[in-house]
Every structure is written in C-alpha cells, then in structure tokens.
Amino acid sequence: MKLIALDVGEKRIGIAKADTGVRIAVPLGMIPVDGQEINSIIRLCDIQGVDNIVIGMPRNLQGQLTQQSEYVQRFTEALNVSLQSVRPKDKIIGLYYQDESLTSVQAKQNLQSKGYDKKAGDIDAEAATIILQDFLENLSSRIPIEQPSVSPTAETTPTAPPPDIASAPSAPTETHIEKKTEIKDEELTVPIGDHPMKKRVIIRTIIIIVVIIVLSGLGAALWYNSSISPVVASDQCVSRLEVVGQTDPCATVQFTIREGSSVSAIADSLKEANLIRDSLAFKIYSKLSGKGGSLKAGTYNLAPSMTVEKIYSKLVEGGNEAEVFRFTVLPGETINDIKKRLISIGYTSEEINKAFYKNYNHPVLADKPADASLEGYLFGETYEFYQTDSVETIIVRMLDELNTVVKENNLREKFNTMGYTLHEGIVMASIVQKEAGIVSEVDQKIVAQVFWSRLENGWKLGSDVTATYAADQIDPDRTFLDNNLAVLDIDSCYNTRKYTGLPCGPISNPGAQALISTANPADTSYLYFLTGDDGLMYYSSTEAEHLLNRDRHCQNLCNVQL
Numbered sequence: 001m002k003l004i005a006l007d008v009g010e011k012r013i014g015i016a017k018a019d020t021g022v023r024i025a026v027p028l029g030m031i032p033v034d035g036q037e038i039n040s041i042i043r044l045c046d047i048q049g050v051d052n053i054v055i056g057m058p059r060n061l062q063g064q065l066t067q068q069s070e071y072v073q074r075f076t077e078a079l080n081v082s083l084q085s086v087r088p089k090d091k092i093i094g095l096y097y098q099d100e101s102l103t104s105v106q107a108k109q110n111l112q113s114k115g116y117d118k119k120a121g122d123i124d125a126e127a128a129t130i131i132l133q134d135f136l137e138n139l140s141s142r143i144p145i146e147q148p149s150v151s152p153t154a155e156t157t158p159t160a161p162p163p164d165i166a167s168a169p170s171a172p173t174e175t176h177i178e179k180k181t182e183i184k185d186e187e188l189t190v191p192i193g194d195h196p197m198k199k200r201v202i203i204r205t206i207i208i209i210v211v212i213i214v215l216s217g218l219g220a221a222l223w224y225n226s227s228i229s230p231v232v233a234s235d236q237c238v239s240r241l242e243v244v245g246q247t248d249p250c251a252t253v254q255f256t257i258r259e260g261s262s263v264s265a266i267a268d269s270l271k272e273a274n275l276i277r278d279s280l281a282f283k284i285y286s287k288l289s290g291k292g293g294s295l296k297a298g299t300y301n302l303a304p305s306m307t308v309e310k311i312y313s314k315l316v317e318g319g320n321e322a323e324v325f326r327f328t329v330l331p332g333e334t335i336n337d338i339k340k341r342l343i344s345i346g347y348t349s350e351e352i353n354k355a356f357y358k359n360y361n362h363p364v365l366a367d368k369p370a371d372a373s374l375e376g377y378l379f380g381e382t383y384e385f386y387q388t389d390s391v392e393t394i395i396v397r398m399l400d401e402l403n404t405v406v407k408e409n410n411l412r413e414k415f416n417t418m419g420y421t422l423h424e425g426i427v428m429a430s431i432v433q434k435e436a437g438i439v440s441e442v443d444q445k446i447v448a449q450v451f452w453s454r455l456e457n458g459w460k461l462g463s464d465v466t467a468t469y470a471a472d473q474i475d476p477d478r479t480f481l482d483n484n485l486a487v488l489d490i491d492s493c494y495n496t497r498k499y500t501g502l503p504c505g506p507i508s509n510p511g512a513q514a515l516i517s518t519a520n521p522a523d524t525s526y527l528y529f530l531t532g533d534d535g536l537m538y539y540s541s542t543e544a545e546h547l548l549n550r551d552r553h554c555q556n557l558c559n560v561q562l
Contacts, residue, residue: 001019001020001021001051001052002017002018002019002020002048002049002050002051002052003017003018003019003020003050003051003052003053003054003132003135003136004016004017004018004028004044004045004048004050004053004054004132005017005018005025005053005054005055005056005098005128005129005131005132005135006041006053006054006055006056006128006131007056007100007124007125007127007128007131008055008056008071008072008075009033009124010033010071011032011033012030012031012032012033012121012124013030013031013032013033013037013041013124014027014030014121014123014124014125014126014127014128015027015028015029015030015031015044015124015125015128016028016125016128016129016131016132017048017050017132018132018133018136020136020139023136023137023139024133024136025128025129025130025132025133025136026129027122027125027126027128027129028044028125028128028442029121029125029441029442029445030121030124030125030441031044031440031442038078038079038082039082040440040442041053041079042082042083042086043536044442045083045093047442047446047522047524047539048524050093051093051094052093052094052095052096053079053093053094053095053096054096054097054098054131054132054135055072055075055076055095055096055097055098056072056097056098056099056100056127056128056131057069057072057097057098057099057100058072058100059099059100061215076095076097079095080095083095096135098131098132098134098135098138099134100127100130100131106127106130121441223281224281224284226277227276227277227278227280227281227308228276228277228281228282228285228307228308228309229277229307229308230304230305230306230307231274231275231276231277231304231305232250232304232305233305250303250304250305250382251303252301252302252303252326252384253273253275253301253302253303254299254300254301255269255270255273255275255299255300255301255302256298256299256300257295257296257297257298257300257315258297259297260297261295261297263282263283263286263295264279264283266282266295266315267279267280267282267283267286270282270302270311273302274304275302275303275304275306275311276308276311281308282308282312285308285309285312286312289312294316295312295315295316296315296316296317296318298318300314300315301324301326301384302314303326303382305382324384324385324386324387325345325384325385325386325387326382326383326384327341327345327382327383327384327385327394328381328382328383329378329379329380329381329383329398329509330380330511331380331433331508331509331510331511331512331513331514332380332433332434332437332508332509332510332511333380333508333509334375334469334472334507334508334509335356335373335374335375335378335509336472336476338378338509339352339356342391342394347391351390351391352391354391355390355391355392355394355395356373356374356391356395358392358395360374360395360396360399362396362399362400362403363403364377364399364402364403364406364422365377365399366422367412367421367422367423367424368423369423369505372423372504372505373505374395375430375505375506375507375508375509376426376427376429376430376505376506376507376508376509376510377398377399377402377426377506377509378395378398378399378402378509379398379399379401379402379405379509379511379512380509380510380511381398381401383397383398383401385397405512405515405516406422406515409512409515409516409519411425411515411516411519414519414520415519418452418519424502425515425518425519426506426510426515427502427503427505427506427507428448428451428452428455428502428518429448429506429510429514429515429517429518429519430506430507430508430509430510430514431451431461431463431465431466431496431503431507432444432447432448432451432510432514432517432518433508433509433510433511433514434465434469434507434508435447435463435465435529435531436514436517436537440537441513441517442522443537444513444514444517444518445517445520445521445522446521446522446524446526446529446537446539447529447537448517448518448521448522449521449522449523449524449526450526450527450528450529450539451463452521453525453526453527454527455501455502457527458500459500459527460496460497460498460499460500461496461500461501461502461503462496462497463496463497464488464497464562465507466494466495466496466497466503466507467487467488467490467492467494467495467496467497467498467562468487468562469494469503469507469508470487470490470492470494470495470503471487471490471562473492473494474490474492478561483561484559484561484562487562488562494507524539525541526539526540526541527540527541527542528540528541528542528543528545528546528549529546530546530549530550530553530554530558531554531557532549532553532554532557533553533554533555533556533557534553536553538553538554
C-alpha cells in the first residue's frame with residue numbers, strides 16, 4: 001500500500017512517500033502554495049497510486065493545537081472534499097493526522113548531517129519524510145486510531161482505513177487522526193528511596209528546566225541564522241524574472257552610508273530598505289565580527305538576495321560601487337541568448353567569440369568532449385561583475401557556480417551510478433529544462449524518468465525542443481525551415497525526433513532544479529508526455545493513451561510553429 005505525507009505550510013507543502021511493504025519514507029520534493037496546490041496533490045496521488053495521505057499536525061511544546069493547526073485542519077477539509085468529488089467511492093483515499101512537533105528543526109539537522117544545503121524546499125520535504133516515518137513506526141506499535149477532529153461536509157464520503165494497519169477499527173466512517181495510547185505514570189516509574197513521588201517531581205522539574213533552556217538556545221540560534229539569511233532566495237531571483245511584467249524581487253538598490261553613521265543607524269536603514277531581515281541580527285553580527293567601527297561611508301549597490309555576511313563585507317571593504325553591474329542568465333537560455341546580452345551591455349563580438357572559443361581548464365568540464373561548446377555549462381544565476389571584468393572572467397564565474405551545484409548535490413556520482421557521465425547528465429537536464437520548464441519539480445522528475453526510460457529501451461527520445469534547437473543552429477530565421485514537418489525531419493545529431501540516443505550536446509543551460517531532478521528521476525512507468533493547452537503536463541504509458549491526451553488537451557499548443 002502506498003502512502004504520501006504532507007508537511008503543510010502557508011508557502012510550500014513538503015512531500016514524502018513510502019510503501020507499507022518496505023516502511024521506509026523518502027523525500028519526494030515540495031509543491032508551492034499558489035492556489036493549485038490541491039490539484040497538484042490529487043495529480044500526484046494519481047501518478048504515485050497513493051492509497052493514504054498522512055498530514056502533519058503541528059502542536060506547541062505543551063502538546064496543544066495552535067493557529068497553524070487550525071490552518072492545517074482547514075486545508076485537510078478542503079483536500080478531503082476535493083478528493084471525494086473526483087474519485088469513485090470505492091477508491092477513496094484515507095487521510096490521517098500525525099504529530100509533527102519540531103520536525104522542521106530535525107529536518108534541518110538531518111540535511112546538515114548529510115552535507116546538503118538547508119534550502120526551504122529541501123527542509124519541507126525532509127520534514128514530510130520525518131512525519132511519514134513516525135507514522136510508519138507507529139503502525140508497527142499497534143496504536144489505535146480514533147475519530148478525527150475534521151468533520152465531513154455534506155458532500156464527504158466516508159473514507160476507509162488501510163487494511164494492513166495494525167489494531168485499526170473495523171469500520172471507521174471519517175478521516176482519521178492518530179492518538180497514542182495513554183500510559184499512567186505508575187506503569188513507568190519505580191520508587192526511589194523513602195520518598196519516590198517527591199524525587200520524581202524534582203527530577204521532572206530539572207528535566208523541564210533543562211529542556212526549556214536547550215529549546216530557548218536552539219530557538220535563538222534558529223532565529224539568528226534565519227535573520228542573517230537573504231531576504232529573497234537567489235533561486236527566486238532567476239525564476240521570477242521569467243514572468244513577463246513581474247517586478248524583479250532581487251533588483252539592486254543604491255544604499256548610502258553617511259559619515260559618522262552608527263552601526264545601529266545603518267542596521268535600521270538596511271531593514272527599512274528591505275535589504276536585511278532584522279536590524280537586531282545585523283547588530284549582533286557586527287558585535288560578533290569585531291568590526292563594528294570599520295563600516296565605510298559611501299554608496300553601495302546591494303540586493304535582497306545577499307546575506308548579512310556579504311552585505312557586511314562590502315560595507316567593510318568599501319570600493320567604487322559605480323563600477324559594478326548585474327548580469328542574469330535564466331535557466332533554459334542558450335549561448336546565443338547570452339552572447340546577445342553581453343553585446344547589449346557593451347562587450348564586442350570579437351572579445352565575446354574569443355572568450356567562448358577559449359579552452360578552459362576547469363574541473364566541471366572534465367567530462368565535456370574537446371570539440372563540444374560551453375552550451376549547458378553556463379549556469380543560470382544573477383551575478384555581479386566589475387565593468388573592467390573580461391568575458392573570460394564572466395564565463396569562469398558561471399563555471400564555478402555550476403561546479404558548486406554539481407559538488408553539493410553529488411551529481412557526478414549520481415549520474416555515474418546510473419551509467420552516464422556528468423556531461424551526458426547535463427545534456428539530458430538541458431532537454432528536461434526546455435520541456436518541463438521551472439514551475440514544478442515533480443514534473444521535471446517525471447519528464448526525466450520518461451526520457452531515461454526511452455533511452456534505456458533504445459527508443460528515440462522524440463523531443464520537439466531538440467529539433468527546434470537543431471533548426472536554430474541552421475536556419476534561425478526560418479527562411480527555408482518554415483513548417484513543422486521540415487523542422488522535425490532536419491538532418492542533425494541534435495534532432496532526437498529523427499535519431500536515437502542523446503543529442504550530440506546540451507540544447508540549453510539547465511538550472512539547479514532541472515539538474516537535480518534529472519539525477520533523481522521519478523519512479524513511474526510513463527513513456528510519453530505532453531504539455532496541454534492549459535499549461536499542465538499529461539503523462540501516459542502507451543501511445544494510444546498519448547494520442548488520446550493529445551486529442552483531449554492539446555489542440556492548440558501541439559500545433560505551434562517549432
């Protein structure tokens with residue numbers, strides 16, 4: 001029986017999955033709370049064949065429900081109603097609550113012990129994993145399950161519990177919430193000395209005081225670490241720029257420090273400019289650094305995506321900020337896109353071509369064929385450079401950023417385990433990036449699985465975007481490749497609609513999410529997919545199902561000029 005767990009937040013929902021036959025929970029990613037989260041969860045249930053959903057129920061340190069608990073309850077009610085409305089009565093998915101006290105703290109510690117970055121989405125997925133693992137362990141302890149606090153609406157159909165749950169009631173009629181068996185103190189304690197009750201009270205009091213002190217210290221550390229982190233995560237800077245008309249949340253602003261300004265005044269001004277999260281944390285950082293009197297007057301270019309550490313270093317170093325400019329590469333862009341932008345900011349075609357044809361001795365290029373271009377290796381990110389920096393400096397910085405992502409996520413090792421080189425993994429990720437975009441990590445992982453499966457079966461990948469890339473290299477203005485049949489039949493090693501195997505190189509510069517998803521593909525049996533006119537991805541295991549999806553969902557988009 002298959003289960004997923006949800007760590008429900010107001011911005012993201014962490015997801016984990018497990019099978020009761022194995023009883024080991026693994027992270028599955030996260031879904032943004034954007035108004036489509038319930039539809040995304042229902043689609044995920046269909047994809048994964050989910051039988052039951054476990055939802056983390058937050059409580060405070062006294063075990064009481066909180067405002068967040070009420071939010072989770074309302075979300076559960078809405079999810080329950082939606083599930084009932086779209087599924088037949090004999091296939092209703094069971095819903096279960098599981099206490100999740102301090103799971104986010106434990107999730108951060110788990111990721112740190114594994115050597116992973118503590119990114120928000122990763123923490124949510126790890127928290128969901130902890131929730132699901134706790135639920136699985138409670139099953140084997142034969143903990144009884146009682147009626148829930150979530151009441152069904154008039155449209156709600158009673159949900160059935162999983163048949164292999166130990167000691168479950170024989171005929172529950174509503175969504176379930178787990179409750180541990182209450183054990184009396186007399187069953188746990190042994191008299192000590194002449195006055196066992198008095199000693200037990202003293203011991204418990206000491207334990208409570210110690211726990212409060214530890215939790216207070218942990219809470220202070222968590223607050224401080226959160227407060228010195230960027231106001232806006234760097235991955236949001238890149239992804240949001242793809243939305244036409246969207247204000248850049250990471251836009252650089254000019255910040256001026258006047259002569260004689262105190263650290264306290266500077267901290268308050270940074271907070272007012274939305275460049276730091278908390279002025280007190282900045283002051284504490286200044287004290288800890290021992291350089292409180294070293295902040296230099298002047299005008300600086302600062303961005304909300306910078307950490308307190310980076311902002312502080314710039315204010316200590318000073319320098320001529322007027323010489324600095326920002327340069328953004330979006331996931332999915334090509335070398336030609338990057339060259340055009342370099343020309344637009346003042347670099348000449350001669351120095352650009354010279355830099356791009358240069359042979360770079362960089363560790364991330366170790367698997368790249370000698371005759372291959374840098375396509376796929378120019379990592380999408382927002383950078384800052386000096387006006388005097390060469391194009392070579394810009395390229396090396398992009399290679400450095402890609403190498404950081406590769407090392408921090410063990411991508412080289414993961415692709416090698418799958419039987420591919422890092423270069424082949426980047427080639428595949430570049431296709432996933434163009435096909436699945438950046439909206440859904442779940443979709444990227446499924447698209448990656450489809451392509452890996454087709455490759456292993458000896459099938460053509462059949463990706464339209466590779467044919468489009470091939471056409472762009474030969475006839476970008478479509479002077480003679482002026483119809484889709486001509487583009488799909490183009491004789492190029494990049495055209496996977498015509499030839500089997502991977503294309504002869506990457507077709508774009510993939511972002512971090514596409515690279516990670518390609519190295520960690522979904523576990524499904526799909527062999528086909530398409531993007532519908534509604535922007536959603538539709539998957540199928542047979543060609544007949546694929547053609548049916550095309551007829552139902554892709555009347556316009558599937559006929560767009562390539």
